[in-house]
Amino acid sequence: MTENAHGSAELTRTQRILRAIEPLIYARRTLTMAILVVATLLLAWQMVQIRRDAGFDKSIPLEHPYMQVLKQYMAEFGGANTVLVALIQKDGKGDIYNEKFLRSLKQATDELFFLPGVDRSRVSSIFTPDVRYIEVVEGGFSGGNVIPADYAPTQHYFDVVRANVGKGGHVGRYVAKNQDGAMIYSELLEVDPVTGEKLDYEKVARGLEEKLRGHFMNPKKYIYKLKKDQGPLKAGSVVGEGYVDYGWKLALQSFEVADPKGGEGAPPIKVSGTQVSYDTVDNPDYNPDLSVHIVGFAKVVGDVIDATMQVVLFFLLTLVMTLILLWLYVGSFKLAILPLICSVTAVIWEFGLLRLMGKGLDPFAILVPFLILAVSVSHGVQYVNAWVGEITMNRRNSFDASLETWRRLAIYGTMAIMTDVVGFALIGLIPIDIIREMALNATLGMAAIIITNKVMMPIMLTWVDIGDPVAFQDKQDKRDSVFDPLWRLISNMVSPKPAIVAILIGAALFGWSLWKGEGLQVGDSQAGVPELLPDSRFNQDMAAINRNFTIGTDIFKIVAEMDADSCVRYDMMEQIDRFDAHMENTVGVQGILSLPWAAKQVNSAFSEASPKFRVLPRNQQVMVQAITPIPTSSGLLNANCSALAVFVFTKDHTAATLERIVEKTKAFNVDNAKEFYETHPDVNDKYCADKLQARRDVGAARVKLDKYVEKLKKQKHGIGESELQADKAVQALQKDADAAKEKFASFDKACPVNFALATGNVGVMAATNEEVHRLERPILYIVYAGIIVCVFLSFFEWQSIVSIMLPLALVSFMAYAVMTILGIGMKVATLPVVALAAGIGVDYGIYVYATLADAAAGGFKMRDAYFKTLKLTGKAVVFTGITLGIGVATWLWSGLQFQRDMGKLLVFMFTANMFGAILLLPAIASFLIKPKELAPGEEPVFKPRH
Numbered sequence: 001m002t003e004n005a006h007g008s009a010e011l012t013r014t015q016r017i018l019r020a021i022e023p024l025i026y027a028r029r030t031l032t033m034a035i036l037v038v039a040t041l042l043l044a045w046q047m048v049q050i051r052r053d054a055g056f057d058k059s060i061p062l063e064h065p066y067m068q069v070l071k072q073y074m075a076e077f078g079g080a081n082t083v084l085v086a087l088i089q090k091d092g093k094g095d096i097y098n099e100k101f102l103r104s105l106k107q108a109t110d111e112l113f114f115l116p117g118v119d120r121s122r123v124s125s126i127f128t129p130d131v132r133y134i135e136v137v138e139g140g141f142s143g144g145n146v147i148p149a150d151y152a153p154t155q156h157y158f159d160v161v162r163a164n165v166g167k168g169g170h171v172g173r174y175v176a177k178n179q180d181g182a183m184i185y186s187e188l189l190e191v192d193p194v195t196g197e198k199l200d201y202e203k204v205a206r207g208l209e210e211k212l213r214g215h216f217m218n219p220k221k222y223i224y225k226l227k228k229d230q231g232p233l234k235a236g237s238v239v240g241e242g243y244v245d246y247g248w249k250l251a252l253q254s255f256e257v258a259d260p261k262g263g264e265g266a267p268p269i270k271v272s273g274t275q276v277s278y279d280t281v282d283n284p285d286y287n288p289d290l291s292v293h294i295v296g297f298a299k300v301v302g303d304v305i306d307a308t309m310q311v312v313l314f315f316l317l318t319l320v321m322t323l324i325l326l327w328l329y330v331g332s333f334k335l336a337i338l339p340l341i342c343s344v345t346a347v348i349w350e351f352g353l354l355r356l357m358g359k360g361l362d363p364f365a366i367l368v369p370f371l372i373l374a375v376s377v378s379h380g381v382q383y384v385n386a387w388v389g390e391i392t393m394n395r396r397n398s399f400d401a402s403l404e405t406w407r408r409l410a411i412y413g414t415m416a417i418m419t420d421v422v423g424f425a426l427i428g429l430i431p432i433d434i435i436r437e438m439a440l441n442a443t444l445g446m447a448a449i450i451i452t453n454k455v456m457m458p459i460m461l462t463w464v465d466i467g468d469p470v471a472f473q474d475k476q477d478k479r480d481s482v483f484d485p486l487w488r489l490i491s492n493m494v495s496p497k498p499a500i501v502a503i504l505i506g507a508a509l510f511g512w513s514l515w516k517g518e519g520l521q522v523g524d525s526q527a528g529v530p531e532l533l534p535d536s537r538f539n540q541d542m543a544a545i546n547r548n549f550t551i552g553t554d555i556f557k558i559v560a561e562m563d564a565d566s567c568v569r570y571d572m573m574e575q576i577d578r579f580d581a582h583m584e585n586t587v588g589v590q591g592i593l594s595l596p597w598a599a600k601q602v603n604s605a606f607s608e609a610s611p612k613f614r615v616l617p618r619n620q621q622v623m624v625q626a627i628t629p630i631p632t633s634s635g636l637l638n639a640n641c642s643a644l645a646v647f648v649f650t651k652d653h654t655a656a657t658l659e660r661i662v663e664k665t666k667a668f669n670v671d672n673a674k675e676f677y678e679t680h681p682d683v684n685d686k687y688c689a690d691k692l693q694a695r696r697d698v699g700a701a702r703v704k705l706d707k708y709v710e711k712l713k714k715q716k717h718g719i720g721e722s723e724l725q726a727d728k729a730v731q732a733l734q735k736d737a738d739a740a741k742e743k744f745a746s747f748d749k750a751c752p753v754n755f756a757l758a759t760g761n762v763g764v765m766a767a768t769n770e771e772v773h774r775l776e777r778p779i780l781y782i783v784y785a786g787i788i789v790c791v792f793l794s795f796f797e798w799q800s801i802v803s804i805m806l807p808l809a810l811v812s813f814m815a816y817a818v819m820t821i822l823g824i825g826m827k828v829a830t831l832p833v834v835a836l837a838a839g840i841g842v843d844y845g846i847y848v849y850a851t852l853a854d855a856a857a858g859g860f861k862m863r864d865a866y867f868k869t870l871k872l873t874g875k876a877v878v879f880t881g882i883t884l885g886i887g888v889a890t891w892l893w894s895g896l897q898f899q900r901d902m903g904k905l906l907v908f909m910f911t912a913n914m915f916g917a918i919l920l921l922p923a924i925a926s927f928l929i930k931p932k933e934l935a936p937g938e939e940p941v942f943k944p945r946h
Contacts (some may be wrong), residue, residue: 001554001716012101012215013628014090015363018683019411022403022406024455024460025406025458026399026403026458026459026462026682027454028288029462029720030461030724032455032459032513033456033459033460034686035545035665036451036455036456038323039347039349040348040349041207041350041867042310042352043349043351043352043353043356044352045349045352046351046352046353046355046356046855047213047351047352047355048350049355050351050354050355050361050857051360051361051582051647052199052201052202052305052308052362052363053359053360053361053362053437054201054202054301054305054362054363054364054602055139055190055198055199055201055362055433055434056079056080056081056188056190056199056297057190058362058432058434058437059297059364059432059433059434059768059828060080060432060764060767060768061431061432061767061768062431062433063269063803064200064431064569064767064768064770064771065757065767066128066665066757066758066759066763066764066766066767067764067767067768068696068699068700068703068905069559069699069756069757069758069759070758070759070764071433072696072697072698072699072700072702072703073559073638073643073645073699073759074759075202075630075640076635076638076642077557077559077635077638077645077759078119078122078187078635078642078759079187079190079759080188080759080760080761080763080764081187081202081296081297081298081761082186082188082189082296082297082323082555082761083112083118083183083186083187083188083294083295083296084183084186084294084295084296084301084545085108085112085183085184085186085208085212085292085293085294085342086176086182086183086184086247086290086292086293086294086541086545086546086548086549087104087180087181087182087184087216087290087293088102088176088180088181088291088292088293088425088543088544089101089107089180089181089289089290089291090288090289090291092289093180093289093861094180095179095180096175096176096179096180097158097160097161097162098158098180098535099153099158100287100289100290101182101287101290102153102158102161103153104216104287104290104421105125105126105182105184106127106498107215107216107285108125108183108184108212108215108216109123109125109127109128109184109746110184111118111212111215111233112211112212113186114186115190115204115208115211115734115830116207117188117192117198117199117200117204117205117206117298117331118186118187118189118254119187119188119189121633122185122186122187122635123184123185123186123846124184124185124186124332125145125174125182125183126147126161126170126174126175126182126183127147127163129145129376129633130631130633130634130764131145131146131163131168131170131174132144132145132146132168132631133164133167133168133170133316134167134168134602134605138794139725139848143218143629144164145162145164146161146165146168146170146174147161147164147166147766148160152342156895161309162179163941165179167322168419169601170635171550172550172551172591173548173549173550173551174505176547176548176549177550177778178250178548178679181548181549182549182666183545183549186552188204188296188297188298189620189633191714196372197714198446201210201297201298201301201302201305202301204298204302204303205298205299205301205302205303206244206302207300208294208299209244209294209302210242210243210244212292213284213292213294214242214243214244214489215243215288215732216285216286216290216292216607217283217286217290217291217292218243218244218245218283218286219282219283219286219288220245220280220281220282220283221242221243221280221281221282221283221284222241222242222243222244222245222279222280223238223280223281224238224239224240224241224242224274224276224277224280225237225238225239225276225277225278225279226239226271226276227275227683228277229279230269230271230275231259231265232251232259232260232261233257233260233269235467235587238256239255239257239271239276240255240276241642243283246403248271248310249273250273250278251272251273251274251275252273253272253273254264254270254271254272254273254275255270255271255685256269256270256271257269257271260403263458273277279290280380280645291766293540293542293544293545294538294541295538295542295545296759300529300531300532301363301530302368302536303537303538304363304364304419304532304896306362306365306532307894307895307896307899308366308705310894310895310896311366311894311896311899314890314891314894315370315373315581317368317890318370318373318481318887318888318890319343319344319373320889321886321887321890322340322377322883323336323885325339325879325882325886326340326381326883329381329879330384330385331475331476331479332466334464335388335464338380338384338457338460338461338464338859339377339380339383339457339712340377340380341460342380342449342452342456342457343372343373343376343377343380343452344373344718345448345452345456346372346373346376346445346448346449346451346452346453347369347372347373347376347445347447347448348612349368349444349448349451349452349573350368350369350372350444350445350448352443353444353448354440354441355449355815357440357444359437359440359441360896362434362437362438364434364531364828364898365438365901367436367692367899368438368442368445369445370488370888371442371445371512371871372442372445372446372448373710374475374884374887374888374906375417375420375445375446375449375843376449376452376453376846377880377883378884379413379416379417379453379886380453380457380882381871381876381879381880381883382413382462382843382876382877382880383405383409383413383458383928384407384457384461385452385872385873385875385876386405386409386872386873387401387402387405387461388415388476389872390405391466391472391473392406392472392473392476392477393473396465398461398462398463398464398465398777399462401611402458402461402462403458403462405458405461405579406454406458407659409847410454411794412794412846412847412850413454413846413847414450414454415454415790415791415793415794415846416794416842416843416846416869417449417493417843418790418844419451419452419456419786419787419790419791419842419846420444420446420842421446421447422783422786422787422789422790423783423786423787423842424439424442424443424446425439425443425786426439426779426782426783426786427439427779427783427831428440429775429779430771430772430779430831431771431783431804431894432771432828434766434828435828435831436604441927444831449719467514468821470728475505476625477632479663480871480875483875485866487870487871487874487875488867490866490870491863491864491866491867491870491920492863492876492928493866493918493919493922493923493926494862494863494865494866494922494923494925495746495862495863495926496926498923499922499924499926500586500923500925502919502920502923503920503924506806506807506810506920507560509810509814510809510810510813510814512676512817513813513814513816513817514813515819516816516817516830517816517819517820518818519658519662519820520817520819520825520826520860521654521655521820521825521826522590522655522769522772522773522776522822522825522826522827523653523658523765523768523772523826523827524653524654524655524656524765524825524827526700528542528543529542530573530825530827530897530898530901531896531897531898531934532825532896532898533895533896533897533900534804534897536895536897538771545685545816546651550590550591551590551593551647551648551723553593553645554648554649554650554651554652554653554761555648555650555761556647556648556649556650556658556661556758556760556762556763557645557646557647557648557758557759557761557763558579558580558645558646558648558665558755558757558758558759558763559643559644559755559756559758559759559761560575560576560579560594560643560645560646560647560753560754560755560756561643561753561754561755561756562641562643562644562749562750562751562753562754563642563750564640564641564642565641565642566641566642566750566753567595567623567627567637567638567641567644568620568623568624568627568641569620569623570616570618570620570623572753573595573596573599573616573623574596574616574648575672575753576594576595576596576644577597577600577616577678578668578672579595579646579753579755579807580592580596580646581674582668583646583661583663583664583665583668586660586661586664587657587660588651588652588654588656588657588660588661589648589649589650589651590649590650590651591648591649592646592647592648593636593646593647593648593649594636594644594645594647595627595630595636595637596616596643598627598630598634599616599617599623599626599627599630600614600616600626601614601617602625602627602629602630602885603615603616603617603622606625607628610918623876627834637649645759645760645761646755648661648760650762653715653761653765653873655769655825658762658765658766659769661762661766662757662758662766662770664838665755665757665758666757667859668717668755669755670721671755672753672755672913673685673688673752675752675909676751676752676753678751682749682766683749683750683751687749688752689750689753690747691744691747691749691751692751692754694740694743694744694746694747697740697743697744698737698740698741698744701736701739702737704733704736704737705730705733705736705737708729708730708733709724709730710805712724712727712730718723740903743878753845767799768827769827772826772827772828772831772928773826776826776831779831784800784805784808784809784812785809786819787805788801788805791804791805791842791845794846794850795850795853796799797850797924799853799928800843800849800853801920803845803849803925803928803929804842804845804846804849804929805845806920806921807845807913807916807917807920807921807924807926808841808845808913808916808918809917810843810920811841811909811912811913814912816914817911818904818905819905822901822904823903824901825902828904830901830902841909841913841916841917842918843913843917844877844880844881844913844916845913845916845917845921847876847877847919848869848873848874848918848921848922849872849873850866850873850875850915850931851868851869851872851873852869852922852925853925853929854943855868855869855940856930856932857931857932857945858929858932858942859931859932859933859934859938859939859940859941860931860942861931861940862929862931865931866926868942869922874917874918877914877917877918878914878918880914881910881911881913881914882905882911882914884910885906885907885910885911885914888903888906888907888910889903890903890906891903891906892904897920
């Protein structure tokens with residue numbers, strides 16, 4: 001209650017809100033808790049059904065111009081979701097031209113070809129018909145498959161294959177540089193074209209290990225049999241075979257077996273790994289001289305999923321450590337476990353709500369529950385700490401202490417959580433699906449914390465019996481008095497001199513952060529996959545492939561766009577040839593492959609392989625002769641020769657390499673167009689820009705149609721072509737596509753070759769880096785704007801914004817500097833974590849500022865007010881910062897490099913935000929908050945202003 005100018009008592013706005021909500025929590029607390037328990041059980045049931053939901057398309061910015069090019073030409077030149085498998089002879093075992101190796105290579109090609117999810121039209125090795133050679137022989141031109149149709153494992157054919165590999169120029173590509181290994185290229189389909197179902201990356205990764213690595217490197221083969229009868233299947237029935245020893249993880253596997261009594265099309269019988277046993281037999285395909293190396297997005301996802309169990313163990317370890325530290329802090333096991341119950345419940349609600357919304361859990365979002373746990377613990381500790389204070393200092397019973405604590409912290413605590421909700425939700429503005437899912441995931445978790453910490457926690461505390469209040473108070477006083485000298489020392493931060501020194505140090509750190517943070521890499525800052533350890537199996541495989549093959553795993557495809565049939569025109573091909581030379585001399589590029597490059601090899605072959613004829617022929621008939629042997633299946637050209645793919649093979653995919661390639665491509669595009677317009681006055685920049693847009697519209701219309709058809713196939717399994725054509729939406733989309741084609745056809749004048757960025761896995765990385773670079777600071781500023789609004793709504797005074805936001809901003813900019821020092825790049829996986837971790841700092845700041853401002857408003861002098869703040873909420877902030885820092889420090893032993901890196905970053909952010917809240921915030925607030933002037937004889941009183 002407060003008094004107005006006329007002395008009449010009235011309720012404040014905040015008090016009216018609290019009076020309206022209080023009965024919902026305290027009047028029917030048993031009923032309310034029963035409803036919460038039932039809701040938690042229902043959401044827990046949903047949680048256990050949540051599925052992993054990895055996706056390549058989710059991790060790329062589909063709205064970026066590069067990705068529009070990728071989607072437009074995916075049918076002709078493939079996508080970026082590749083899987084590369086390299087079979088390499090072990091040291092000293094000779095070259096690949098022997099029966100054992102070539103048999104293994106043929107089997108591996110077949111296994112990859114039939115692996116579910118693989119685009120069979122894009123599986124290539126020296127055993128597939130798209131890998132050919134050409135040569136000039138007496139009487140004309142000759143060519144064929146590298147592996148002859150009548151191949152037999154004899155020395156004669158080994159020599160023939162060796163010769164064909166050389167003639168086809170496949171050394172370094174399909175065959176290792178020193179010819180002791182061979183490569184199989186493949187691409188994955190994100191969506192099954194028949195059923196419309198999304199690709200199961202876990203299943204693909206497991207298949208790659210089973211069918212390829214294990215198949216040839218494990219001397220044992222595993223035969224899985226049923227332990228007991230299951231439906232029509234009898235005990236002892238074979239339900240599967242494999243080459244990987246799963247150990248205890250066998251219980252997590254599942255097998256699908258054809259129903260022996262089911263008819264055609266009957267669903268398979270699913271058998272759990274817990275229901276099978278296995279026998280081992282000798283593996284007839286084991287090759288002791290062979291090592292198998294597999295890389296690709298699917299394998300990265302598989303390795304991350306394999307580490308999921310370890311992540312769960314870290315989660316449990318963090319819970320146990322937090323419980324022990326809480327127990328030591330509050331001196332009561334019953335009180336210590338309450339914040340953890342609320343935190344785990346919040347995570348259950350997070351996953352359950354995510355499942356109810358039809359979403360799955362992406363493997364790269366596995367750290368979000370840790371952040372929800374951290375925020376929940378932070379609020380839970382504050383609540384328990386304040387409740388203990390009401391018990392010991394004001395001698396209230398459990399119910400009254402809970403009610404008074406709720407009245408004091410409900411508004412501040414809820415608004416602190418709301419700042420997190422707003423901040424996390426705003427991250428969803430980044431147009432990359434995986435970040436949007438992380439934002440939704442975190443927002444649901446934070447919303448759950450409001451329920452668990454502001455409803456469930458107060459009710460549970462009303463039922464806590466601490467025994468003898470006097471003995472409990474003595475124990476608390478004895479524990480607290482140990483730190484009183486420290487709190488008195490820190491309370492000096494509100495004195496003018498220490499405050500000025502703290503502010504100057506903060507300013508110096510901010511300047512250092514701006515300087516050091518300029519070196520932050522957007523994208524990967526090192527070779528390999530930074531989500532995995534440098535010595536992980538995947539990164540070792542990648543290093544082996546890059547070491548043994550001229551063409552590595554990083555492919556940047558640039559699409560040379562021109563008019564139909566332009567590949568037989570010298571003036572058009574010459575532009576691409578010059579572009580090849582331009583890119584080949586770019587630092588970070590280790591090779592180029594394009595139609596002009598291949599045409600020059602053919603032209604030279606027709607002239608007895610003379611190097612002087614390794615040029616583009618100016619005569620159109622000769623040009624036709626040079627490109628005719630090169631099929632569209634090579635991936636170098638589309639059917640009507642209106643687009644050619646230029647393969648740029650990079651030495652790595654670091655941000656610096658990608659930026660250099662993009663800049664070089666854009667610069668060449670500008671210079672080449674300028675030269676073209678000088679010799680072709682009938683066209684200009686505007687005409688060609690409109691023509692290019694018309695081309696993009698054709699691609700966009702086709703992609704939109706294909707996407708709708710995929711959706712339709714998923715909704716209506718087994719839908720036929722005639723039904724598709726009869727669908728009105730399909731007809732409308734087809735009409736739009738035809739109109740776009742007609743408009744593009746109206747542009748009949750030739751324009752310069754447009755080198756369109758970009759496809760290939762490195763093209764996707766370049767687009768992602770550009771999107772992150774474009775949005776990382778604006779999104780951070782938007783998040784901070786949202787937080788500022790919430791802070792203002794908590795206090796309705798500008799002083800709170802300045803005092804809370806300046807330390808928070810300092811820590812955020814220092815985080816960029818720390819990332820630069822640690823070599824952590826800013827990318828899709830790290831951007832949300834940096835933004836999410838700011839939520840902890842907001843919680844610290846709101847609790848500290850609220851208590852300090854309330855004490856000053858009650859008449860306490862600034863130093864006494866801050867000492868009281870440290871005793872009430874500051875000690876909880878310090879404890880939370882230390883506890884959370886210790887908890888995430890365990891991540892430094894994780895099997896995922898990403899989790900290790902985020903562990904380092906979060907340890908810094910949790911502790912830095914803690915120091916900012918207890919050292920810098922009061923220093924700033926000391927110049928902005930004016931203590932209440934007391935009347936003579938009036939004693940200072942601490943009570944919430946609201």
